[in-house]
Amino acid sequence: MTTQPSARERVLAAYEDLLINDGPRAATLDAVAAAAGVSKGGLLYHFKSKEALTEGLLGKLAELAAVDFELMANDPEGCASYYVRTSVFGGTVFDRCVVAAMRLAQGEDSTVRAAFLAMHATWYRLILEDIGDPAVARAVMLLGDGLYFNAALFGLPTDAKNDGGTQDAVDVQSLLAVVRQLRSSVRA
Template sequence: MTTQPSQPPARSRVLQAYEDLLINDGPRAATLDAVAAAAGVSKGGLLYHFKSKEALTAGLVEKLGELAEVDFALMAKDPDGCAKYYVRTSVFGGTTFDRTVVAAMRLAQGDDTTVRAAFSKMHERWYQLILGDIGDPAIARAVMLIGDGLYYNAALFGLPAHVGNDAGPDGSVDVQSLLAVVERMGSAPRT
């Protein structure tokens, strides 16, 4: 006898459907009706968990915050340091956190100040962790820009990362070379 894998709870399915619609079709397509249909629940079922589109967005922001807290903890205890962790993990890997970030970014591109505020809070926390690791505000900001650029390129253009020298034949980014740059920046004499 085979067992069917259990489905995630309806609330999780609704949030996942909302993320998928935001990523694939954009905020305009992520109506309550479309989210309910994509989640396989009735509109009443969706409204049981999320009373409005704003509540659905608040649920996404809450999920983003929870996933970010896990990331902050991992970053803080990474043996290579916070700066290298930030760059190394700035390669889009299709993780739950990556997908939630991209979905929220789609909302932040519009007028959603709640999502923008969540991103500002996350960015500030990453910056403080990197600053504590590096000790120089300008270098900490440069590390963040390297990581943000990696993420942007991977998310927007689908450029993969690889370990090797310079760009790969497919335009991929060599993360090891960037980590070496971060190390040189972190050990540069401070003036």
């Protein structure tokens, strides 16, 4: 038996959808309430303002990031491999939350930027503990960030046959081999 999402969860999901599909300007309280199927009063019961709605989104992002950090720290292939392997946009709840928050980060909201800085700092710390070299850890992060950016922006498929001259797909396994080489070169 599936449980129906609460009104609060529906409001946050509607806010995410509006941010992702239409941008921050379209994500008004009225639009969020309508998209969530609740009255504006119902929305205001859970989130007193647009700032409170953003705080709710950032709280959800922090919870999902904490789960991701735990998975990353315990990955048998290492934190660096985990970061690159999971940097393919997969449309997960975490991915959607990240993209929605990224839309807000493009504006002037310093709380959203601070949330991303904190997430990035934790990812970096975990990768550095795995790799042991700050420059190589940063290179791994940039590799994963570029992979995520390209997948989210261009929708590039992964691990498909590339025709040789175009960027039809991203071969994640080849990138993971590069991460293993980088890790080996630091430990040698």
